[in-house]
Amino acid sequence: MSTLYGLITFLSPILITMILILVYRLRTQVKKLQEGPEDDTINQLKALYAKGVLSEDEANVKIREYKNKQNEQMLRHLLNKGLMSREEFDEKVEGLAKHQQQLRVKELEILRDRLGQHQVSCLPEQQVKTWLCVCETINENSNMVCNNCRLNREYIFEEAEHAADPRGIWK
Numbered sequence: 001m002s003t004l005y006g007l008i009t010f011l012s013p014i015l016i017t018m019i020l021i022l023v024y025r026l027r028t029q030v031k032k033l034q035e036g037p038e039d040d041t042i043n044q045l046k047a048l049y050a051k052g053v054l055s056e057d058e059a060n061v062k063i064r065e066y067k068n069k070q071n072e073q074m075l076r077h078l079l080n081k082g083l084m085s086r087e088e089f090d091e092k093v094e095g096l097a098k099h100q101q102q103l104r105v106k107e108l109e110i111l112r113d114r115l116g117q118h119q120v121s122c123l124p125e126q127q128v129k130t131w132l133c134v135c136e137t138i139n140e141n142s143n144m145v146c147n148n149c150r151l152n153r154e155y156i157f158e159e160a161e162h163a164a165d166p167r168g169i170w171k
């Protein structure tokens with residue numbers, strides 16, 4: 001009898017630990033199921049941001065571009081599998097483009113606010129040899145300020161990046 005008691009006393013901490021590990025594993029699995037599969041690319045981009053390799057703005061832009069690409073790939077996948085008609089596909093792609101357009105309008109509004117009293121007619125764009133200013137003037141890359149509105153190029157692009165994702169990296 002005392003041997004059995006001794007055995008139970010000896011085994012119970014091990015049993016309790018095993019039960020705790022089991023409960024913990026189950027909880028993490030349920031949590032994973034609720035959250036859906038994690039996206040490796042987005043996690044990698046977030047990790048690069050955490051390490052300081054990418055700035056918050058750079059990470060935001062890349063995550064957004066990646067999500068857009070994912071959306072279109074998913075639609076194309078549905079089309080190829082015959083789960084979506086061509087008509088529906090075209091409609092959805094157009095919807096995505098429209099959504100992008102709305103985001104750009106919003107971006108422009110935010111950029112207008114950020115640049116204050118300056119004339120802002122479009123989003124700035126970096127081309128190979130030139131850059132497009134917010135006043136719609138095309139400048140040579142060697143021009144650090146716009147020929148027309150005299151705004152500083154670096155300042156414009158910095159503000160535009162901030163305007164690009166006001167919700168932050170974790171959305």
Ligand SMILES: [Zn+2]
Pocket residue numbers: 133134135136137146147148149150151
């Ligand atoms: Zn300008």
